[in-house]
Amino acid sequence: MLISSIFNGKNKKRIILLPHNNPDGDALGSSLALLFYLRELKHNVDLISPTKYSEFFQWLPGIEEVIVLSEETQFLIKKKFINSDYIFLIDFNNLSRVKKLKDFLSYSKAKKILIDHHPFPFNFDFMLSDSTVSATSILVFRLISKMNHLNKIDKKIATCLYVGLMTDTGFFRFPSVTSETHFIAGKLIEKGINIVEIYDRLQEKYNKNKLKLLSKALKRLKIIKKYRTVYTSINSNDIRNYSYNSGDTEGIITYGLGIKNIVFSVFFFEEKEKYPIKVSFRSKGNFDVGLFSKKHFEGGGHKNAAGGTLEKNLNETIKYFLKIIPNYYMDLMFSI
Ligand SMILES: [Mn+2]
Secondary structure (H helix, E strand, C coil): CCCHHHHCCCCCCEEEEEECCCCCHHHHHHHHHHHHHHHHCCCEEEEEECCCCCHHHCCCCCHHHCEECCCCCHHHHHHHHHHCCEEEEECCCCHHHHCCHHHHHHHCCCEEEEEECCCCCCCCCEEEECCCCCCHHHHHHHHHHHCCCHHHCCHHHHHHHHHHHHHHCCCCCCCCCCHHHHHHHHHHHCCCCCHHHHHHHHHCCCCHHHHHHHHHHHHCCEEEHHHCEEEEEECHHHHHHCCCCCCCCCCHHHHHCCCCCCCEEEEEECCCCCCCEEEEEEECCCCCHHHHHHHHCCCEECCCEEEEEECCCHHHHHHHHHHHHHHHHHHHHCCC
């Protein structure tokens, strides 16, 4: 294996860990776990985030180590990119997800290693890509396990990986959950993590503004019984009124799927007063929202969770969606 030399501890390397923008629990959890692990192997490791992470993750072990790209840090980061031997691309499959760091990546002669579970990834020097697993954290666990280093997983690493598992599986309930997911969770619990505390931390997701945004979205929720579909939206007015922070609309989309017989939930998000409109999709059963998004919203994703965009205003985007949806009558009918 090309990268095994990183893990046998013989040569010290300069390594950058790079999660996607607005890193979620899996991106941060996987990256922080790798940070601890690779430092344990005596490498020189930096964790660099293309954008700020949500305050919600401020409690994660090692989070203070994350260097966020900004006016002040950009020169330091550029230097690190130029001088690095390896760059790990974590929990994303497309370079558009690292924003401005895309340019830095192209300057860097470092070997690029993708660790990710999204389908149809770009090609890099080394690929640890498996779209059948529910979280990138699983791939990190597999990697450490393959290197016979399970003994190096301490409570901090285990906590980070467990957060990745929890958040990307919706607390172990998505269809991507397998016996391996639970096997790994079990191994992490053996490391002494506090699962009650982690669960509580991950549930503390509301502040006043976020709850107000959610209530706006729920009030606006539309149900189209015939197509087993629900949709709702948040517009730029809402964002101004409730001083929106990145991540505040997270989870809104999942509420609609809790309605009996609904298999398709859509969330339209007018983040700024301009195009494009961001659209998120969730489904239950066989209805493939990844393909749906790819075909109609220049997006993509997994079978049951995907996102895309449209270069129209909010009303036009919803109209466009309502025009398409009758074509999927049979697919939605027989999704489950
Ligand atoms: Mn993930």
